[in-house]
Amino acid sequence: MRYNSVSMRHVIITIGLFLSGFLIAGCTANQPDAGGDVAAMAVDNAVVLESETAVSTPIPSLQNPPTPEVTPVGEGSALPQPPTITPVPTLETPTPLVPTEIPATPTATPIGVCSQRIPSDDLFTLVTQTYNLSRDYAPKDLVLLTDYLAMDVTLGYPSEIREVALQPLLTLINDMKAEGLQPQIISGYRSYSGQSIAWNKWSTEMPERASIISARPGHSEHQLGTVVDFGSPSLPDIVGDPDIEFHTYFFKTPEGIWLLENAHLYGFTLSYTREASEITGFFYEPWHYRYVGVEMATQLKEVGLTLTEFQLANQPEPCIPD
């Protein structure tokens, strides 16, 4: 029957994708705007499963990869509801201050029924599997990193980042190189339409898992233009795959170790930690750093929180546009 053959084909494709994650990541990473992180998620899941016995001190959140739940497309995530502190659904996110300060009176301008969510130039806009950006939002000050960084860093990929984060990033890269490290930048800004392409691909090929391994369009921090995905030339050897560019073992590379320790000094913060995966809505991504400024990044480092955790605990909930 046609139904059965389709089902069997789906199973085969699913298993094939699962087992060939490394290859997928290598190919997809050559198209940074098409969802490099998404491919990495598939790799992560596969490797986490088989690597548990090799990790001497496994982190609890990775020992039992979350069981995918079928989540209707467009109806939010399968993850637990974020903590509700002071729900003000119709207010835009106000500019955050410091982790210990809770604005008594949000000063943001109400935006009606929230038909749009277009952030201003502030660096702290919350973007999760629940709170999305409008399709109309695109940063106006993007710069091309290949104009500022050598080929060994950009690998020739046309990654972009907002100008506000450019100099801090260049300083960070220079300091890493001065210490003998070899930082790479695999991906930067990703447009709403670029994320749509990635989402459509995964929701078609792996509908039951798409909501946890991919961000729907509007739900990726990459759309903010203040995010970079780092790579390391050490990663292929550590993973055992010459084509790998994204992998959770990035945290074992010299570059990953240095970034975890020092990125906040340049204003960058790790968005998706192991510990916060249920709150952020994304799996551990040790390569994904977001520029939030030195002050905020340092405060987050000191209290051990991601920006998303901090924002959800200290700010009114942002609106969710159509």
Ligand SMILES: [Zn+2]
């Ligand atoms: Zn990323």
